[in-house]
Amino acid sequence: MASTFDTVVNIITETCDIPRDTIKPESHAINDLGIDSLDFLDIAFAIDKTFGIKMPLEQWTQEVNEGKATTEQYFVLQNLCTRIDELVAAKRAA
Amino acid sequence: MHLEYFRLIDRILEFDPVGRTIQAEAIVPTQSTIFEGHFPGHPLMPGVLLLETMAQTSGWMIIGLTGFTRMPFLAAFKEAKLRSFVTPGQSLIARAELLHEGSGFTVTKAEIKVEGKRVCNAEITFRVVAFPTPAFRASMQEVAAAIAFPMETLSHG
Numbered sequence: 001m002a003s004t005f006d007t008v009v010n011i012i013t014e015t016c017d018i019p020r021d022t023i024k025p026e027s028h029a030i031n032d033l034g035i036d037s038l039d040f041l042d043i044a045f046a047i048d049k050t051f052g053i054k055m056p057l058e059q060w061t062q063e064v065n066e067g068k069a070t071t072e073q074y075f076v077l078q079n080l081c082t083r084i085d086e087l088v089a090a091k092r093a094a
Numbered sequence: 095m096h097l098e099y100f101r102l103i104d105r106i107l108e109f110d111p112v113g114r115t116i117q118a119e120a121i122v123p124t125q126s127t128i129f130e131g132h133f134p135g136h137p138l139m140p141g142v143l144l145l146e147t148m149a150q151t152s153g154w155m156i157i158g159l160t161g162f163t164r165m166p167f168l169a170a171f172k173e174a175k176l177r178s179f180v181t182p183g184q185s186l187i188a189r190a191e192l193l194h195e196g197s198g199f200t201v202t203k204a205e206i207k208v209e210g211k212r213v214c215n216a217e218i219t220f221r222v223v224a225f226p227t228p229a230f231r232a233s234m235q236e237v238a239a240a241i242a243f244p245m246e247t248l249s250h251g
Binding site for chain 1: 197221
């Protein structure tokens with residue numbers, strides 16, 4: 001079974017024109033990979049569908065804007081994958 | 095259709111908040127300055143306006159599903175296909191269904207039929223945000239009333 005990271009990398013390579021070998025766990029989706037907000041909507045759509053979750057993007061954005069969180073917490077891929085795993089676990093527990 | 099006002103939906107025929115679908119009617123006007131240029135002597139409904147008609151149909155569905163609390167703004171078309179010419183005077187039936195309701199965005203699938211034949215379809219992504227101002231929301235409610243949006247369905251949604 002593919003790891004969350006491998007699945008997310010597949011989604012990013014299918015959605016954006018980004019070479020697979022440039023995508024690392026420590027890559028920041030926006031700052032390092034240059035994914036813009038519109039492409040990120042496509043990625044979010046694919047992640048939501050693939051994992052059966054609803055990533056709380058509005059909440060994350062609000063937390064960043066209010067200084068309660070950093071973009072790294074949500075948009076560095078290994079952190080994003082951790083958030084996805086948490087959402088999947090929460091859904092299973094519900 | 096009031097092309098010059100970009101109001102492309104004439105009437106909401108059906109809004110199903112449970113099935114998350116909508117159907118609307120739009121009649122292409124027989125006269126419009128748009129047809130003087132598109133094209134001289136061969137008037138055709140511009141494809142971009144058909145896309146906009148599908149977007150507006152989807153948009154009313156999203157507004158309805160949020161209980162008139164949020165406004166969708168067009169972000170992307172995917173797999174948009176313009177299958178047949180549409181000409182002045184034709185009656186369009188636009189239909190949309192919700193594909194995915196994300197956080198701050200919504201994806202729909204929409205199509206337009208003329209006399210039962212599909213003339214265009216697309217997958218459409220919207221950014222969905224709170225109405226920027228109360229006046230904006232009020233103006234959309236006025237338009238909703240003008241196109242017979244079934245407000246009574248909202249309480250059952």
